Amino acid sequence: MENYILKDENAVYYDCGYSCDNEIFLKVGDETYFFTDARYSQDAKENIKEAYVVETRSLLKSVREVLRKKRVKKLVYDPKDFTVAQFEELKKSGVYLIPKPMFSWKKRAIKSDEEIELIKKSAQINKKAFDKFASFLDREGRNRSEKFLQFNSKIILSDFGERDLSFEPIFAINENAAKPHAHPTPKVLKNGDLILFDAGVKYKRYCSDRTRTSLISDGLTFEYKQSFNNSNIQKAYDLVLKAHDEAIKRARSGMRAREIDKIARDVIEKGGFGEFFVHSTGHGVGLDIHEMPFISSKSETIIEDNMVFTIEPGIYIPGEFGIRIEDMVVMRGGRAEII
Structure with a gap:
């Protein structure tokens, strides 16, 4: 099962039914996580579908902690989602990052x-x-x-x-x-x-x-x-x-x-x-x-x-x-x- 990380608001909304302007969505095996700060955490908990809401002041640091805890080796990401600085921060987790441009668009191309x-x-x-x-x-x-x-x-x-x-x-x-x-x-x-x-x-x-x-x-x-x-x-x-x-x-x-x-x-x-x-x-x-x-x-x-x-x-x-x-x-x- 493919592990992946999302930051684009509409891509995140498609996966869990909620998004905001400061978020990261992570899928690891059968588990999904929604990282956000205290401004949005309560709203997220009330509206999100099937994801752990993690309230944090440092989204990427919290993402790295989960990746290490779950011993994730490979992680798919969309290069459009992250700045160079964010990418370098994510790399510190030691996980092998697999670029897949537009992968959220591709799975959304055929509408329900x-x-x-x-x-x-x-x-x-x-x-x-x-x-x-x-x-x-x-x-x-x-x-x-x-x-x-x-x-x-x-x-x-x-x-x-x-x-x-x-x-x-x-x-x-x-x-x-x-x-x-x-x-x-x-x-x-x-x-x-x-x-x-x-x-x-x-x-x-x-x-x-x-x-x-x-x-x-x-x-x-x-x-x-x-x-x-x-x-x-x-x-x-x-x-x-x-x-x-x-x-x-x-x-x-x-x-x-x-x-x-x-x-x-x-x-x-x-x-x-x-x-x-x-x-x-x-x-x-x-x-x-x-x-x-x-x-x-x-x-x-x-x-x-x-x-x-x-x-x-x-x-x-x-x-x-x-x-x-x-x-x-x-x-x-x-x-x-x-x-």
Whole structure:
């Protein structure tokens, strides 16, 4: 049985149902330990599943004591979890440390039915928040800055602080939307502008992720069907939507992730915008907003049922406009279903 150590909050939560910002989780044989300080120990004892809670002022020192007591010889760790100083401290235990990058992501890549239901709930809440934000933009968005509108999107998405967000929302107008991860500017929204909105919320810690590109006009919506005044924008938008639809329609369990990326990329390349599709087609979503599988041109991951990931092709013309359409899908019965 593999011994391992975790420090990432979501990785720890997945294993024991609780995490905080100062913790270490250790699995040794059949036993599991949760190390934390006095600020969190009581909360941990009330919420944790099947782990010894060890209250300590020095997490790594206490971990070393357990490793020595249990005579652990080998221990798996994720190099992303620990600083060099923490790694050197851990080495003092004398245990042989085995690096396994992303090993928690790998075991979380195939979601349980319960996890899928939580993700679906998160996506449903997110969609309703998108609709509320569209109504807000239609009523009050004109002559307001990206900064103001992005800030208000957070209020609406979080329901005035009731929910956590999956990430900092992206709200971008016209040429700023050509930056896939645009930061809001003082630019003011006008009728006829293109907007790109990318946002997500959490439900019981599980993330959602969605992007829509729309035209600012009376009766603004985030529906797929959009009609732009600029023919080049319309052509690009229609290509992105086609790439999105084709990738979802043709994705199959048993494919390599890069094959799904190629389906979307081929549509955009054949339409003449290949050089402007500058990121991967998608990424896994769960406790982390970006996790396995990664739907990229280099990914050899075999897609399996119960994997959840995004499909989000895009076209970005520097200095002019950007378009992205994103939905989350779950693989069920060998095919992709939009969540």
